[in-house]
Amino acid sequence: MNWLQKLANQPDKRWAEFKLGLGIFVVGVMLILAGARWWIWLQIPALLFLLVGSLIAAKGYLGILVYRLTINFKKVKPPAQFDKDK
Incomplete structure (x- = not known):
């Protein structure tokens, strides 16, 4: 679980990743x-680029996803409002 929290701590870095x-994937597709x-032999290194x-x-996507999922659980619920009429 620690690696998952570590993965989610830096969303800007994960977005850059x-x-x-x-x-790199698009370069592989173009190749x-x-x-x-x-x-035809250009396709072999292209598969490595794809991988x-x-x-x-x-x-990177997993880090972004975990960050988005955990940020919702950390929200503090507002205090309950008391009914002022009673």
Whole structure:
């Protein structure tokens, strides 16, 4: 559970990780398309880009998700209002 809290403590860092992973994933997709068009051996490193980008983006997304879920549980409920008419 400690690693989950550690993952959720820095949402800005996780957002940056998610964007980095998404960018690497998009580069992999572009390399796959270029390999299908011009040089087929370009698709092998593209698969590695897809894998690495997916893992980085998933880690970032998990951190963002855990942060969003735990922030709702930390909200303090307002004190109960007493009925002033009685």
